[in-house]
Amino acid sequence: MARLTPENVELAHRIIARYPRPKSATIPLCHLAQEQDGWLTDEAMVHVAELVGCTPAEVLGTASFYEMFKRHETGRYCLNVCTNISCQLLGGEELLEHAEQVLGVRPGGTTSDGMFTLEDVECIAACTEAPAVQVNYRYFHRLGPDDLDQLITDLRSGALDDVVPHHGTLGRVHQDLDGDRIANITPPEAQTEPVWIRRHRELAESNDGGAS
Amino acid sequence: MIGTTTPAMPTAPGVPAIVSSRFGVADGHTLEGYRSSGSYEGYSALRAVLEMSPSAASEIVKDASLLGRGGAGFPAGIKWGFCPADVWPRYIVVNGDESEPGTYKDRVLMERDPHQLIEGCLIAAYAIGAAQVFLYVRGEMAHAQERIAAALNEAYAAGLVGRNILGTDFSVDIVLHWGAGAYIVGEETALIESLEGNRGMPRLKPPFFPAAKGVYLAPTIVNNVETLSNLPWLFSHSVEEYRSVGTDSSPGTRLIALSGHVENPGIFEVAQGTTTFRELFESELYGNGIRAGHELKMFIPGGASAPWFFPEQVDLPLEGRVVGGAGSMLGSGAVVVMDETTDAVRACLRLVRFFARESCGKCTPCREGTTWEEKILQRILDGHGRPSDLELLLDVADNISPGPYPVASDPANDLDAVPYPPRQTTICPLGPSSVAPITSAIRRFRHEFEDKIVQRDLIPVEGVSVDV
Structure with a gap:
């Protein structure tokens, strides 16, 4: 486990091709590695560095800034309870406390069966649906303690397998952009004035010339 | 309870649904749905724009006085005009890193009407002459990423994005990019750092005004998702119709x-x-x-x-x-x-804690200040507050944002309002933002803080008498 698989390396090259400079693909490639392994391993970061052309320390420097990248193994499900203001007002903190008691872990902890990692997260943009919870970045709205118990039961039993993928998976639909589809992605140095801009500029200049 | 997005409610009589007209439409997120539903025909505005000159398109946005919807409220048309002439390439970065607590609109726009946003990106790209558009979606928004990816795939296949759009010489790529969880990345220069593959720390302005030196140090326009989502309606209607909604200084x-x-x-x-x-x-x-x-x-x-x-x-x-x-x-x-059931201290602490957790650490007043603000508020809430804590809090706050901090008037106590914006000793407004709940809460609900700062019981010591 750890370096990207051959299929993921191919996907990585397609992602890199979408950016004028390869290093811009660092975060998407770290996500790819996390999707593969469930967390971001040292070996994966070394591989990402090779692919985007920087040092492993630079990849670690970037990855360690962002809280979605997990530097250690997590549970099968990351249960993220929002406790920010809109959710706090409607019981988000009490819901987190309930989750702590039910799961027997504090925020950041993983249950001994490896099923759940509990997190106390900042606003997840579901403020009108408070209190809100994300499980592996899938939303669950307006949850009371009983609803949370049911959610945990359903996750354990596999009843939500279609809805909630394993940790690390974000969008299950990917942008299909490579080869022939790409219109104009080159390093900034290679770019010139866009043709439609030039056409309109020349048109305006010749009109001005005609008028004067 | 599985999170499906709540659709927007109907608008008031006489107010057109400019951006939310497809929120309740089941297939509003597909190309077919975008073309056949809503308050305008999808991609008809793009056709109209391609008939006009790029500068004419920019003028329309300027005339409409379309204000940025990300937070600062700066007119988008004027922002576009800040790109230095004849410096190429130019880039557009769409700010979809919505994470301001309480904010929940860009996610709905991206999930419910991704084509509206894509059309908005195309209009902007045509007007300013962008080489490429980066659509930066917040990492946690997996569903929004899926919807945008699917919509981009449809749009590319239909010849609406990519090479020679609708058979013209206008070509631009729109790339879906996704973040990894950091509030500060919503700040435009931090967004650019993040897009370049770095830690999301804001850059100093000047010299790094994005319109002059943005992504890869090229001129870059950073616009919010909602701002760009206004463009298709604007260009399929008219400046007059747009300006007939709202007021002169805040139309739409x-x-x-x-x-x-x-x-x-x-x-x-x-x-x-x-x-x-x-x-x-x-x-x-x-x-x-x-x-x-x-x-x-x-x-x-x-x-x-x-x-x-x-x-x-x-x-x-x-x-x-x-x-x-x-x-x-x-x-x-x-x-x-x-x-009235809300505990002002607890709400204040929660908001401050957010800023302390999300501070990127670049500027000392914010990195240290927000952390101390959180610690002091936490000890007040826990009953360990000290009598000097309120002044200490305000002093820490003053080091992040010196001088009178913006606050509402309080007629009962004969206190006037201090107008926005605050001053700052930091590169970006995150640190100064942490002061907002503190000054607001202490000025208005000082007694709630003081009630929590209780005198501890003295431990009696034999032979020593203390006057209390």
Whole structure:
């Protein structure tokens, strides 16, 4: 486990091709590695560095800034309870406390069966649906303690397998952009004035010339 | 309870649904649905724009006075004009890193109407001459990423994005990029750092104004998702029609996420400038009243970074300048209502804790200051507060944002408002934002803090008498 698989390396090259400079693909490639392994391993970061052309320390420097990248193994499900203001007002903190008691872990902890990692997260943009919870970045709205118990039961039993993928998976639909589809992605140095801009500029200049 | 997005409610009579017209349409997110539903025909505005010159398109945006919907409220057309002439390439970065507490509109726009955003990107790219558009979606929004990816795939296949769009010489690529969880990346220079594969730390302005030196140090326009989502309606209608909604200084509509202690929390598209907070809270169309049996204590008019308003301010309109003059900001369209059951200290701590956790650590006053603000508030809440703590808090706050901090007026105590914006000793406004809940809460509810700062019982020592 750890370096990207051959299929993921191919996907990585397609992602890199979408950016004028390869290093811009660092975060998407770290996500790819996390999707593969469930967390971001040292070996994966070394591989990402090779692919985007920087040092492993630079990849670690970037990855360690962002809280979605997990530097250690997590549970099968990351249960993220929002406790920010809109959710706090409607019981988000009490819901987190309930989750702590039910799961027997504090925020950041993983249950001994490896099923759940509990997190106390900042606003997840579901403020009108408070209190809100994300499980592996899938939303669950307006949850009371009983609803949370049911959610945990359903996750354990596999009843939500279609809805909630394993940790690390974000969008299950990917942008299909490579080869022939790409219109104009080159390093900034290679770019010139866009043709439609030039056409309109020349048109305006010749009109001005005609008028004067 | 599985999270499907709540559709926006109908707009008020006479107010067009400029950005929310497909929220309730089941297939509004598909190309077919985008073309056949909503308040305009999808991609017809793009056809119209391709007939005009890029500068004419920019003029329309300027004339419409389309204000940025991300928080600062700067006119988009003027922002576009800041790109230095004849410097190529230019890039567009779409700011979809919505994370301001209370804000919930860009996610709905991306999930419910991704083609509207894509069309908006294309119009902007044509107008400024962009080489490429980066659509930066917040990492946690997996579903929004899926919807945008699917919409981009459809649009590319239909010849609407990519090479020779609709058979013209206009070519541009739109690339979906996704983040990994950092509030500060919503700041435009931090967004650019993040897009370049770095830690999301803001850059110093000057010299790094994005319009001059942005992504890869090329001129870059960073626009919010909602700002760009306004363009298709604007270009399939007219400047006059756009300006007939709202007021002269704040035309058009805004998406407002109304959350907290109201009967009917939700996302509403309201006319800017004319709608008041009272209407928003009480109208059956919107909040339908503060929750039964309770009364308004305070509210946040524009996201966690905005100073609080109180019952005296409910009749103010949702108008940037008016709200700014009254000591707060409209920000990102997040209105959070708190009734009398809310503990001001606890709410203040929660907001401050957010800024402490999300501080990127680049500037000392913010990195150290927000951390101390959190610690001091936590000990006050825990009953370990010291009598000097309130002055200490205000002093720490003053080191992040010196001088009088924006705050609402308090007629009962004969205190005037301090207008927005705050001053700052930091590169970006995150640190100063942490001061908003502190000054708002201490000025208005000082007694709530003092009640929690209790004298500890003395331990009796034999032979020593203490006068208490």
